[in-house]
Amino acid sequence: MYEEILPQIITTNDTKLLLLVLDGLGGTTNQDGVTELEAANTPNMDALARAGSCGLHLPVGYGITPGSGPGHLGLFGYNPIKYQTGRGILEAFGVGMHVNPGDLAVRGNFATLKDGLIVDRRAGRIPTELCRKLVAKLREHIKQIEDVTVDIEAGKDYRFAVVFRGPDLSDKLSDADPQIVGKPPKPAEPLAPEAEKAARIVNKFIQMATEVLADEHPANTVLLRGYATLPDIPKYEEKYKLRALGIASYPMYRGLAKLVGMDTPPVGETIDDEIALLREKWNDYDFFFVHIKKSDSYGEDGNFEGKVKIIEEVDAKLPQILDLKPDIIVITGDHATPSVLKAHSWHPVPLLMKGRYTFADDAQKFSERECAKGILGHIPAEAIIMLMLAAAVRLLKFGA
Amino acid sequence: MYEEILPQIITTNDTKLLLLVLDGLGGTTNQDGVTELEAANTPNMDALARAGSCGLHLPVGYGITPGSGPGHLGLFGYNPIKYQTGRGILEAFGVGMHVNPGDLAVRGNFATLKDGLIVDRRAGRIPTELCRKLVAKLREHIKQIEDVTVDIEAGKDYRFAVVFRGPDLSDKLSDADPQIVGKPPKPAEPLAPEAEKAARIVNKFIQMATEVLADEHPANTVLLRGYATLPDIPKYEEKYKLRALGIASYPMYRGLAKLVGMDTPPVGETIDDEIALLREKWNDYDFFFVHIKKSDSYGEDGNFEGKVKIIEEVDAKLPQILDLKPDIIVITGDHATPSVLKAHSWHPVPLLMKGRYTFADDAQKFSERECAKGILGHIPAEAIIMLMLAAAVRLLKFGA
Numbered sequence: 001m002y003e004e005i006l007p008q009i010i011t012t013n014d015t016k017l018l019l020l021v022l023d024g025l026g027g028t029t030n031q032d033g034v035t036e037l038e039a040a041n042t043p044n045m046d047a048l049a050r051a052g053s054c055g056l057h058l059p060v061g062y063g064i065t066p067g068s069g070p071g072h073l074g075l076f077g078y079n080p081i082k083y084q085t086g087r088g089i090l091e092a093f094g095v096g097m098h099v100n101p102g103d104l105a106v107r108g109n110f111a112t113l114k115d116g117l118i119v120d121r122r123a124g125r126i127p128t129e130l131c132r133k134l135v136a137k138l139r140e141h142i143k144q145i146e147d148v149t150v151d152i153e154a155g156k157d158y159r160f161a162v163v164f165r166g167p168d169l170s171d172k173l174s175d176a177d178p179q180i181v182g183k184p185p186k187p188a189e190p191l192a193p194e195a196e197k198a199a200r201i202v203n204k205f206i207q208m209a210t211e212v213l214a215d216e217h218p219a220n221t222v223l224l225r226g227y228a229t230l231p232d233i234p235k236y237e238e239k240y241k242l243r244a245l246g247i248a249s250y251p252m253y254r255g256l257a258k259l260v261g262m263d264t265p266p267v268g269e270t271i272d273d274e275i276a277l278l279r280e281k282w283n284d285y286d287f288f289f290v291h292i293k294k295s296d297s298y299g300e301d302g303n304f305e306g307k308v309k310i311i312e313e314v315d316a317k318l319p320q321i322l323d324l325k326p327d328i329i330v331i332t333g334d335h336a337t338p339s340v341l342k343a344h345s346w347h348p349v350p351l352l353m354k355g356r357y358t359f360a361d362d363a364q365k366f367s368e369r370e371c372a373k374g375i376l377g378h379i380p381a382e383a384i385i386m387l388m389l390a391a392a393v394r395l396l397k398f399g400a
Numbered sequence: 401m402y403e404e405i406l407p408q409i410i411t412t413n414d415t416k417l418l419l420l421v422l423d424g425l426g427g428t429t430n431q432d433g434v435t436e437l438e439a440a441n442t443p444n445m446d447a448l449a450r451a452g453s454c455g456l457h458l459p460v461g462y463g464i465t466p467g468s469g470p471g472h473l474g475l476f477g478y479n480p481i482k483y484q485t486g487r488g489i490l491e492a493f494g495v496g497m498h499v500n501p502g503d504l505a506v507r508g509n510f511a512t513l514k515d516g517l518i519v520d521r522r523a524g525r526i527p528t529e530l531c532r533k534l535v536a537k538l539r540e541h542i543k544q545i546e547d548v549t550v551d552i553e554a555g556k557d558y559r560f561a562v563v564f565r566g567p568d569l570s571d572k573l574s575d576a577d578p579q580i581v582g583k584p585p586k587p588a589e590p591l592a593p594e595a596e597k598a599a600r601i602v603n604k605f606i607q608m609a610t611e612v613l614a615d616e617h618p619a620n621t622v623l624l625r626g627y628a629t630l631p632d633i634p635k636y637e638e639k640y641k642l643r644a645l646g647i648a649s650y651p652m653y654r655g656l657a658k659l660v661g662m663d664t665p666p667v668g669e670t671i672d673d674e675i676a677l678l679r680e681k682w683n684d685y686d687f688f689f690v691h692i693k694k695s696d697s698y699g700e701d702g703n704f705e706g707k708v709k710i711i712e713e714v715d716a717k718l719p720q721i722l723d724l725k726p727d728i729i730v731i732t733g734d735h736a737t738p739s740v741l742k743a744h745s746w747h748p749v750p751l752l753m754k755g756r757y758t759f760a761d762d763a764q765k766f767s768e769r770e771c772a773k774g775i776l777g778h779i780p781a782e783a784i785i786m787l788m789l790a791a792a793v794r795l796l797k798f799g800a
Contacts, residue, residue: 028757028758028759029759029760033760035759056775060798061401061783061786062401062779062780062786062787063786063787063788063789063791063795064402064405064409064790064795064798065796065797065798066797066798066799067798068800070798070799080799081402081404081405085799085800090799226800338757340757341757343797344797345790346787346795347759348777368759368775369761369762369775372773372774372775373773377777378777378778378779
């Protein structure tokens, strides 16, 4: 946002900016006419809402339900339609792999080949444990193809991710997946001249994997799709002059944070682990992204009460975060995950912002309907980082 | 809107979407501080407002007063600045003519020619009945020019519309109208090389019409302007995967609906006729646009009470529409027509949306000031169809 003027107005100081993201925080009203955030008892967030500014943000666009990638890129200040992260990258992030500029990341399925035809695209949904064993076998036999090194990591069930690392790899390839059963394997085809090498490497990988798996059943071949290289995305240090730390238990969110230039040390699974890391690193960074996953997970399960409890748990621990005295704190979600929908959704997401110079508006608690009355109005997710920088007095006057 | 990502997220299901447009619904406050919608007694719309989501929409842009064309194209989900429908097309639609791709539609005036000069650009504002007679005479004598067939239809008073149908017709022509009296007739001139044929045809038409009308008085010649071919607009079936039905008593709105690919059967003049058609066709379509004209007409007449009564009439009949159980219903206007202005205006337009997954916000009735408190906020008209599709679960998640 405002890429053309940002370089002339961005400045630095010693303020601390904190972005606390409860994944899937937003909701829509249930049969009792309330959302999870409205039902939750959140005295600490409500006090911040009364003292600070509230609004609603639109993660990608009107009616658009964001995946985790677009949801976070928006929050991080990037236009999620302009900067798209392909499936392969998110799959690789999700299993904790690094993807560096130039790397080609791909989603893989184990599949079943019989008499020259793909008869099961998911190899009977083999269990994760078997997937790990097969991936170890592939890893042992396939380390390098031409000048390209090959990294493989098991995912859930029949899924895995591959990252090809070497020069001149393009993601402009057709899926090596017939999509329906009863068809022969489909090689990857280059969709542009610069993708010929990538197609050759990918197809060689499939051939080698099929040889390695020849005696296995039912997982005796692989399908590859969702090819993706990293988008060429300006990093936080360069774009915002911020040394940024990403704190997330789940590897996918660490991957997304790393994509924009945040440091992303590993951290334990609990909210306490995340807060401990935040406190430990407080003096070393300017900007802190803290990600809470489980609000989304409960929403996806349709577990209204579970989502309420996670929100309440975060609220109860909020004083530990506020003790650090961030100059500006934002609490929001990357999208809505209403438990009535059991899925991500397009609904606008509540947003709360408190700093020394934020307007104390009329919102009386942190909830969708109070946020609708807030001074911030409805804003695109991209705008949040701009408002944080402004509230931290890190943006100079534009024009004389 | 979001044209680059829509094809990857649009999907289908068996939901029914209903867009009820009260033309010119929006208002501004009168001397008593209320709008027509605020003054109207609308228990059914108010109940929907309480149960659903409210907001305000901006038809074209801040401060922009839309004509009927841009007002509806915005509601239909098209950027009304990008997709402009020329005057000739709206004139032809207004008199119930079909305009097909490649056709050149033109507005005509009967005028008075004396001693080689245009002495009255409206031929003494001849009555509609005479206009019809003269158009019948022109129609009889001018059926074809070169390989172009000519369709003529009378409008109100001295106005008529012509549609030229044939190959290679461009609308890049100057008006064949001197604009002020006391000047000689002005032929159409091509404004681009590809418009030479169209200029020749149009000028031939004027010459032939002037010959046919030689013995008439005062309508003894014609002026032609507002040349327009159809904009190349993606249709509903292709863009939104919706089988759409447009229900409108007035031909102009059927024309606009047809422009975006809706079926537009003829319908009687009353709201009851429109509802009867809606009920009859309910099983055959996914999307229904129902247009109520008279709210705008009364606004334009400065008849506050008349506009209030039409709104109340629609409200009283709303249960018949709700009985059909649309999965998502939107009630709004294409623009404001405040009776204090006696004209279309730029004011934001109240918007109400109710479906299974819409947020039950704090708006207590359907009115401008309650809509300003709604969860939807202020949105561009283009966003409405996106929110309808989302609420009908017809948009897939964007990105992983």
